[in-house]
Amino acid sequence: MSDTPLLEVEHLEVLFPVRRGLLGRAVEHVHAVDDVTVALSEGETLGVVGESGCGKTTLIRCLARLVESTGGTIRFRGQDITRAGRRELGGVRAELQMVFQDPQASLNPRKRVVQILATPLRRRGVTRADVQTKARELLERVGLNPEYLNRYPHEFSGGQRQRVGIARALALQPRLILLDEPVSALDVSIQAQVINLLDELQDELGLSYVFVAHDLSVVRHVSDRIAVMYLGKIVEVSPAEELYTKPIHPYTGALLSAIPIPDPRENHTRTRVVVQGEPPNPVAPPPGCRFHTRCQFASEICSRVEPPQVEYARGHMAACHHPRNVSAQEISSAFRSETSPRSAGQELPAP
Ligand SMILES: Nc1ncnc2c1ncn2[C@@H]1O[C@H](COP(=O)(O)OP(=O)(O)OP(=O)(O)O)[C@@H](O)[C@H]1O
Numbered sequence: 554m555s556d557t558p559l560l561e562v563e564h565l566e567v568l569f570p571v572r573r574g575l576l577g578r579a580v581e582h583v584h585a586v587d588d589v590t591v592a593l594s595e596g597e598t599l600g601v602v603g604e605s606g607c608g609k610t611t612l613i614r615c616l617a618r619l620v621e622s623t624g625g626t627i628r629f630r631g632q633d634i635t636r637a638g639r640r641e642l643g644g645v646r647a648e649l650q651m652v653f654q655d656p657q658a659s660l661n662p663r664k665r666v667v668q669i670l671a672t673p674l675r676r677r678g679v680t681r682a683d684v685q686t687k688a689r690e691l692l693e694r695v696g697l698n699p700e701y702l703n704r705y706p707h708e709f710s711g712g713q714r715q716r717v718g719i720a721r722a723l724a725l726q727p728r729l730i731l732l733d734e735p736v737s738a739l740d741v742s743i744q745a746q747v748i749n750l751l752d753e754l755q756d757e758l759g760l761s762y763v764f765v766a767h768d769l770s771v772v773r774h775v776s777d778r779i780a781v782m783y784l785g786k787i788v789e790v791s792p793a794e795e796l797y798t799k800p801i802h803p804y805t806g807a808l809l810s811a812i813p814i815p816d817p818r819e820n821h822t823r824t825r826v827v828v829q830g831e832p833p834n835p836v837a838p839p840p841g842c843r844f845h846t847r848c849q850f851a852s853e854i855c856s857r858v859e860p861p862q863v864e865y866a867r868g869h870m871a872a873c874h875h876p877r878n879v880s881a882q883e884i885s886s887a888f889r890s891e892t893s894p895r896s897a898g899q900e901l902p903a904p
């Protein structure tokens with residue numbers, strides 16, 4: 554895995570206007586993605602989790618340039634693509650593909666698979682004469698019988714349809730695939746098969762993934778790192794395994810509490826946290842820490858001061874005034890460390 558980031562996202566913001574009145578003026582905004590900073594290396598998988606409405610889809614649609622950002626920057630291989638037009642985006646658009654949650658809805662029901670694959674293949678420069686051969690190769694690569702080329706999407710099972718969706722993304726020879734809950738609509742046994750396929754393709758083709766999921770059980774075995782989102786913000790990002798054994802943010806603890814634990818030893822290291830109530834309105838997010846209205850560890854400072862992102866261990870950052878599973882020594886060294894520039898001048902959090 555190369556150290557050069559393939560993708561660098563800094564302070565990304567997506568505000569959706571809420572229009573009212575006869576003139577349709579934007580009176581308020583939905584804070585769908587707010588000040589998100591994260592990077593991805595070549596060959597790496599970043600899992601993104603969080604409850605419904607926290608901004609996962611908006612984030613990756615924005616990375617794919619399907620949604621315009623209202624602030625911040627996106628760099629792909631060092632090139633600023635935040636506001637690049639169609640022409641400036643050029644080949645980058647092909648290198649950055651999306652796979653959607655619902656393969657039924659994302660594939661045109663009136664087109665045969667060969668036609669669905671022909672569009673990106675032709676865009677890649679494959680000649681009309683070679684389209685059939687390349688399309689067959691793609692089907693084989695995703696584990697489908699190449700004889701299925703003339704089938705319509707409704708003639709496949711859910712898992713097979715998602716394989717067609719993956720083949721369509723591969724047709725443009727991408728470097729990065731943004732996967733929006735790619736297995737949520739599938740049976741558990743089929744989920745594992747599709748995840749294995751994604752794993753094999755990554756090894757074979759050196760792909761990078763951003764893998765969005767609702768809960769932490771799905772992303773555990775596919776991710777190198779995991780980012781936890783809450784109400785538009787990344788509240789914790791960590792090497793994958795460490796997030797499960799040493800969650801720092803109470804919201805991560807709450808997400809973990811919601812999944813079954815196969816290894817009883819983890820029960821001892823994990824603080825059980827239960828999240829109460831509904832997520833706040835993203836049009837008017839709470840001041841201070843956005844999670845304070847539902848957090849059992851909230852104190853007075855939490856409703857007043859937004860907690861900074863602090864790096865407590867290598868690659869393990871969290872934004873919380875009262876971090877869990879970290880010692881007083883780890884807190885003070887994190888705040889002394891130059892690797893946590895955003896912590897400079899902040900109050901020391903209480904363990
Ligand atoms: N086009 C839009 N216009 C206005 N608001 C939007 C639009 N798209 C999304 N939103 C709002 O932005 C917020 C984030 O939505 P998003 O779909 O990104 O969440 P999500 O984490 O993907 O949720 P889910 O897990 O249900 O798919 C939500 O409050 C949603 O209502």
Ligand code: SF4
Binds near residue numbers: 844852860872873
């Ligand atoms: S900053 Fe406060 S409210 Fe927010 S997660 Fe930490 S303890 Fe809870």
Ligand SMILES: [Mg+2]
Binds near residue numbers: 610
């Ligand atoms: Mg979504």
